[in-house]
Amino acid sequence: MTTGGEQRDQRMFDTILVPTDGSPGSERAFEAAVALARTHDATVHVLSVVDKHGPTDDWDYDGDSPAAAFIESQADHVDSEGLSVASAVREGVVHDAVLDYADENAIDLIVMGTHGRTGVRRFLLGSVTEKIVRLADVPVLSVKADAEPGTISFDDILLPTDGSSGAEAAIEPTGTLASETDATVHLVSVVDTRSLGVDVGSSVIVDELESVATDAIGDASDRLAELGVGTIETAITHGTPYRAILDAIEDADADLVVIGTHGRTGIDRYLLGSVAEKLVRTSPIPVMTVRASDAGEEQ
Structure with missing residues (x-):
C-alpha cells in the first residue's frame, strides 16, 4: 500500500477523450463521456484517426472533419448542451495516435466502445482498445456497443x-x-x-x-x-x-x-x-x- 507521504493528489476527470470510428460503440462511449463530463465539468475531446495502414470506413459528413461530423450526429439524442466538446483528426497508426493525443492534451480518461460479446480483439478499430488498455497511462473506460442508449x-x-x-x-x-x-x-x-x-x-x-x-x-x-x-x-x-x-x-x-x-x-x-x-x-x-x-x- 502507498504510505500517506507517497499518496498522489486525487485525480479529477477534467479532460475526457473519446476515439471514434462512427460506430455504435463510439456512440455509447460518447454518451458515457458526456455523463461523466456533466459530473466533473470536464471537456470532451472526440478524436478520429485516419489509419494509413488500413482501410477507413466511409464517413457520412459534408465538409466537416469526421470527428466534428460525429459530434453533430449525436446532438439529437445526447444532450451535450453547455459542455465543452472539441473535435480533432490525426493520421497514423491508430493506437499510437490516440495515446499521443492523450499525452499531448493532458487527458485524464479515455472512453472507448466495444463490439458486444465478440472479444477483446473485436473492439472499436480492431485491436486498438486492447492496446490502449494495456499501454495508457490514464484510466480507460470500455463501454459495450449494445448498451441501451441513454442509460449510462x-x-x-x-x-x-x-x-x-x-x-x-x-x-x-x-x-x-x-x-x-x-x-x-x-x-x-x-x-x-x-x-x-x-x-x-x-x-x-x-x-x-x-x-x-x-x-x-x-x-x-x-x-x-x-x-x-x-x-x-x-x-x-x-x-x-x-x-x-x-x-x-x-x-x-x-x-x-x-x-x-x-x-x-x-x-x-x-x-x-x-x-x-x-x-x-x-x-x-x-x-x-x-x-x-x-x-x-x-x-
Missing part, C-alpha cells in the same frame, strides 16, 4: 481488490467518481479456491487467504473514506474470481466495474490474473481499467 449512470460502483499494487491503482479513480456522484462503492475480494481441492472449508490456506482478503478490503475501505466516499459496502466471496465478480455485479446491481492492472507487463498481468481481460470482454456493464504506475509496480 454511475450510482453503484463495484471495486474488486486483492491488496496488490494493481488493485490499489483503482482506488483513487473510484473515489473520485463516487465522491462526486454520491455513489455507493461495493468492495469485493475473492478467495480463489480453484486449486485447493474439494475439502477446503477448514483449510489453513483458506484461512490465510481470507485474512489477506480482509486486510485488502479494510485498506481499500479506509482509503475510499479518505477520498470522500460516503457509502461503502464490503464482501468476501469464494470461487473463481472472474465468475465471482460477475455474480457480484448482479448482486450489487452495479453500473460500473473499476479494476486495476499491473504496469507495462501486458494484459496477462491484470489484477487477479486474466480477470480484467475477461471482464472487459464480457461484463454486462462498463469496465474501467486503471494501470498501475511503473514506479509502484512490483518486480
Whole structure:
C-alpha cells in the first residue's frame, strides 16, 4: 500500500477523450463521456484517426472533419448542451495516435466502445482498445456497443481488490467518481479456491487467504473514506474470481466495474490474473481499467 507521504493528489476527470470510428460503440462511449463530463465539468475531446495502414470506413459528413461530423450526429439524442466538446483528426497508426493525443492534451480518461460479446480483439478499430488498455497511462473506460442508449449512470460502483499494487491503482479513480456522484462503492475480494481441492472449508490456506482478503478490503475501505466516499459496502466471496465478480455485479446491481492492472507487463498481468481481460470482454456493464504506475509496480 502507498504510505500517506507517497499518496498522489486525487485525480479529477477534467479532460475526457473519446476515439471514434462512427460506430455504435463510439456512440455509447460518447454518451458515457458526456455523463461523466456533466459530473466533473470536464471537456470532451472526440478524436478520429485516419489509419494509413488500413482501410477507413466511409464517413457520412459534408465538409466537416469526421470527428466534428460525429459530434453533430449525436446532438439529437445526447444532450451535450453547455459542455465543452472539441473535435480533432490525426493520421497514423491508430493506437499510437490516440495515446499521443492523450499525452499531448493532458487527458485524464479515455472512453472507448466495444463490439458486444465478440472479444477483446473485436473492439472499436480492431485491436486498438486492447492496446490502449494495456499501454495508457490514464484510466480507460470500455463501454459495450449494445448498451441501451441513454442509460449510462454511475450510482453503484463495484471495486474488486486483492491488496496488490494493481488493485490499489483503482482506488483513487473510484473515489473520485463516487465522491462526486454520491455513489455507493461495493468492495469485493475473492478467495480463489480453484486449486485447493474439494475439502477446503477448514483449510489453513483458506484461512490465510481470507485474512489477506480482509486486510485488502479494510485498506481499500479506509482509503475510499479518505477520498470522500460516503457509502461503502464490503464482501468476501469464494470461487473463481472472474465468475465471482460477475455474480457480484448482479448482486450489487452495479453500473460500473473499476479494476486495476499491473504496469507495462501486458494484459496477462491484470489484477487477479486474466480477470480484467475477461471482464472487459464480457461484463454486462462498463469496465474501467486503471494501470498501475511503473514506479509502484512490483518486480
